[in-house]
Amino acid sequence: MTLTPHRYFIINKPPNMVSQFVSPDDVGLLGDLDFDFPEGIHAIGRLDGHSEGLLILTTNKKVTNLLFQGEVPHKRTYWVNVGHHVREETLHKLRTGIGIQIKGGIEYVTSPCEVEIIPRPETLPPHPSESWKGVPNTWLKITLTEGKYHQIRKMVRTAGHRCKRLIRTSIEDLELGDLVAGGVKEIEENEFFRLLKIDNWK
Known part of the structure; x- marks a missing residue:
């Protein structure tokens, strides 16, 4: 069985959108963005519905622990x-x-x-x-x-x-840059972890 490589994205989350793909409420969802995300994608470090900006999406379930629950806090x-x-x-x-x-x-x-x-x-x-x-x-x-x-x-x-x-x-060094509201950018795995200053991800 061949494992599918994990994928990593950042988005510029617009306001009035929750950081999830499914909700029982009538709200804007990540799936409303004009992008074909892979199966198993989820948000890391959510932003509330009114907030905007950098949001990480990935198929790698380990990222939450590595980024927000590790010994070294991330800025x-x-x-x-x-x-x-x-x-x-x-x-x-x-x-x-x-x-x-x-x-x-x-x-x-x-x-x-x-x-x-x-x-x-x-x-x-x-x-x-x-x-x-x-x-x-x-x-x-x-x-x-x-x-x-x-x-x-x-x-x-x-x-x-x-x-x-x-x-x-x-x-950390993973920046929103000039990504427009609602924009999506895919990042290569090694670069993703380098910018987040996570060394122990493999």
Whole structure:
């Protein structure tokens, strides 16, 4: 019996689409993308329905454990648009650890992470969520190594801001680049693991 080689893809997940191929709800699905995915494909490290950006799809079921449950945490970077101006003391809170509620109503203090104010990314198409009449907004670049449920949204909310738009741009050196919303890119296996900085995948 010949084993079928595993395949690896990244997509630029558009908003209003869940990170799965099947759902009992009336929602946008990965299968709606204009691409013929292989059998056995699934998403790794999901993004919620409103979030956008880099999502990994693969037929290799080991990737979840290697990427998110290994001893070495992997960096994930996001562009985050929030309402109002962000003060320096707020940036400090986000960088050093802030309390959020996680499953079971438990308060969890986030690990230190990288947060900086950035100009609006020029490559990003406009989105209605960014425009609130008379309300300024700020773009942040946040890089963290943990991924609690809705973590970034909860972090900025606790800090006094509403998350208006959230785009994952990279996981380690695996980057979204200029992939358009809804676009799909296949990546060769060795390159995939090299960019994710995973050495023990064979």
